[in-house]
Amino acid sequence: MAERSSPDGSRGNVTWHRALGPDELPEGRVKPVTCGDTTVAMTHQDGEYGALDNRCPHQGGPLGEGSIETGLLRCPWHGWDFDPLTGETPGSHDDCVETFPVEVREDGIYVGFPDEEPHERTVSDVIAETLVNWGVRQVWGIVGHSNLGLADALRREAAGGNLAYYGVRHEGAAAFAASAYGKLTGRPAACFSIAGPGATNMLTGLWDANVDRSPTIALTGQVESQVLGTGNFQEVDLEAAYGDVAEFEATVLPDSDHAELATRAAKTAILERGVSHLVFPDEIQTQSAEGVDPGDPEGRITDREITPPESALKDAVELLETAERPVIVVGHGARFEMDGIVDLAERFDCPVLTTFKAKGQIPDSHPLAGGVLGRSGTPIASHFMNEADLLAVFGASFSNHTGIAEYKPTIHVDYDAMTLGKFHGIDVPVWGEIGVTVDELEERLGDDLAAENQREELADRWEIWREEKATRREQTPERGVNYATAFEAMTRLVPDDAIIPVDVGNNTYAFGRYFEPEHQSVLMSGYLGSIGFAFPAALGAWAATQEPESEFAGRKVVSVSSDGGFGQYMSEFTTAVKYDMDVTHVLLNDDELGKISKEQRTGGWDVWQTDLVNPEFAAFAENCGGLGLFVDDPADLNDALEKAIAHDGPALVEILTDADPV
The missing domain is CATH 3.40.50.970 (Thiamin diphosphate (ThDP)-binding fold, Pyr/PP domains)
Incomplete structure (x- = not known):
């Protein structure tokens, strides 16, 4: 056995680790012990100690979880025997187990491991x-x-x-x-x-x-x-x-x-x-890959700024110049090109409506904003859709939930040729990158536009809608806080540049209707519409805020769900705590799958199996190591939201509400 050369136990090409205390392992027993990066099966037999590779050479069974029977170490997976001190197998077999040198010292049992070889690329x-x-x-x-x-x-x-x-x-x-x-x-x-x-x-x-x-x-x-x-x-x-x-x-x-x-x-x-x-x-x-170079994007990816066909641009310009009440509709596919689209809207003084997935891509406070169109939308957007004589649609896919009118003259711009005219014929389908297309349209448009100024009408419609929302906030819910009140408070208190992942269900319909965004980025499970999306999405969004060079660096993440959605992935709150993620989750708790209950009632079905048994979610957040706050009185809502948003780490605000989002 090699002689020690220094107090820390290292000598030559072997490093010594204390594996056991002096009397830790009884005679005739085996135990798995991890030393540094290596786990060994420590044995005590006939007054001596052994250290064997913990992995059986046959199926990889953990020898340290086996037993010593009749003087032999038996693998717990398939019963193969090995000498507990030498690692040899009985008989003429040569499938022995590697062993490591052992020293018995005053303070315990030490095992010597060869210094690691340089890592071999795989x-x-x-x-x-x-x-x-x-x-x-x-x-x-x-x-x-x-x-x-x-x-x-x-x-x-x-x-x-x-x-x-x-x-x-x-x-x-x-x-x-x-x-x-x-x-x-x-x-x-x-x-x-x-x-x-x-x-x-x-x-x-x-x-x-x-x-x-x-x-x-x-x-x-x-x-x-x-x-x-x-x-x-x-x-x-x-x-x-x-x-x-x-x-x-x-x-x-x-x-x-x-x-x-x-x-x-x-x-x-x-x-x-x-x-x-x-x-x-x-x-x-x-598998070894020594000498193999990794790949990279150099020379492997092209500029994707596709210019549309000239004929499509010509037809689009002609429709735009002659429209009296044009409306612009933007989808999630236009999210990186909003500056140019808003500039185009200002040429026409026309409304900009958004799909639900595109909520927040133009602030509701902008004088040309018309809010969300469709089932989760506002009466403002519906009005201007109905009154339009031309729709200019950028990066939207005409989902039936959005309600973009099929009977209106339409220009549709998208980078994906298959999306153009996907569900019905389009007057002018324009295949090209949205930013490039908007720039081309701006250059070709003349100064003599037929469009009337719709700004004043937009302001009037917003005033009507905001007055109606105020009356809805005054309605007394069956319990807790009504949805209109909850999202009015969020409109005031959530940072203007926050990232807001939302879920599905009544809470999300109400968010679409009542929350008025500024420059927030809204994320949702759009076409799949998967319950449970919001909180895992918050983890993904938070990661983007940690990239120093990212345009999202330092932004707050505030996610929204119901109890049904959060319940699917609530264990991930511990993930947020583990990595100290600065995420605030707003949980609207109605103790049921409220949207499904509503569909059962309106469809003539009995309400059945939509009720939920919930924990105290705020207490759960505290138990996980985060901040948890419970609100069942509108008077406490502002303070709770302010405290949670200001908290540096994972926070959850549980708001008791009823199942009716109206």
């Missing part, structure tokens, strides 16, 4: 580095047994400051967080899971990203490639499971061009504004 390193080169800065997920090699590569990138990793409580939250980040920033983030159930848990959030055109990358572990197709434990055909949700997917194989696969995944997510999926069989994650 397939996972190449892929992680490639994704970082393509701008992936945020990853949410759960580390598990079939993704450990990839997890270690992500750990190295996080340790180097190249990305941030957040361990969540449910993989569905990881996918929603990544989707929300993409919706907010237009840049891809990643979600991460094990094989089987971990991967399938992410599908709902990934479908949200798919239908809302959010760039998102899914990284899933998989069983070892040699047992694929045999029905192995946690084996799911992930390419089949993800086949419809992913624009690009591939299984990482031993001879793959690994940097190219990661490049394709990132490039597709960015250009197609959708989901990419990479599947990592367990053993390939740690």
